[in-house]
Amino acid sequence: MRAAPARDMILAMRRAIALALVLLAALASATWAQTTVRVRGAIVELAGQILTVKARDGSTVPVRLADNYALMEVTRAKLTDVKVGDYVGAAAVRQADGTFRAQEVLIFPLFARGSREGHFPWDLTPDSTMTNATVAGIATQGSGRTLTLKHKGGEVLVVVPASAPVVTFGIGHVDQLKPGAHIFMEATRLPDGTITTTSVLVGRGGLVPPM
Numbered sequence: 783m784r785a786a787p788a789r790d791m792i793l794a795m796r797r798a799i800a801l802a803l804v805l806l807a808a809l810a811s812a813t814w815a816q817t818t819v820r821v822r823g824a825i826v827e828l829a830g831q832i833l834t835v836k837a838r839d840g841s842t843v844p845v846r847l848a849d850n851y852a853l854m855e856v857t858r859a860k861l862t863d864v865k866v867g868d869y870v871g872a873a874a875v876r877q878a879d880g881t882f883r884a885q886e887v888l889i890f891p892l893f894a895r896g897s898r899e900g901h902f903p904w905d906l907t908p909d910s911t912m913t914n915a916t917v918a919g920i921a922t923q924g925s926g927r928t929l930t931l932k933h934k935g936g937e938v939l940v941v942v943p944a945s946a947p948v949v950t951f952g953i954g955h956v957d958q959l960k961p962g963a964h965i966f967m968e969a970t971r972l973p974d975g976t977i978t979t980t981s982v983l984v985g986r987g988g989l990v991p992p993m
Contacts, residue, residue, distance in 0.1 A: 833847055861927055926946075
């Protein structure tokens with residue numbers, strides 16, 4: 783007579799374990815569903831931890847800033863500031879001869895050296911790439927330069943025309959997050975659609991971050 787209640791209890795425990803496994807699977811799926819988004823545009827407002835941005839496609843994007851988010855200011859630099867041994871990031875498009883034509887060059891400050899090293903797709907334009915690497919060589923080409931960029935996965939030749947913007951960055955201040963200021967963010971879109979970020983790049987003096 784006591785076997786049935788015991789059997790029922792075992793079945794109930796099995797159902798509970800199965801339900802827990804389903805919930806864990808759903809949670810894991812939701813975690814993997816997070817996606818990286820890049821936000822480029824002009825600030826509409828900063829209200830508490832919510833930074834609202836008018837993106838380059840005209841949409842309005844609210845972004846939640848992490849409590850300990852880093853704020854960096856982007857400032858103008860010159861192509862002649864790029865030296866052998868510098869660590870740079872170059873957005874570029876592949877040319878027919880296998881080299882890449884730079885759309886912009888970022889000179890990383892020493893404290894950011896080694897950031898996300900490598901060569902990978904980028905979304906500045908549909909066909910752009912990004913190379914974060916050390917400058918191993920510089921050759922003059924007219925008024926521009928050809929940079930030999932070496933990263934842990936290989937080497938890339940980047941032709942930098944004189945017209946390509948060259949920038950660097952340093953520590954920013956929250957006062958720079960004012961309406962009209964231009965920003966760039968790599969952020970995370972959560973499964974519920976919320977966009978959040980741990981860092982913001984803001985252009986100094988009206989500069990549009992070119993990356």
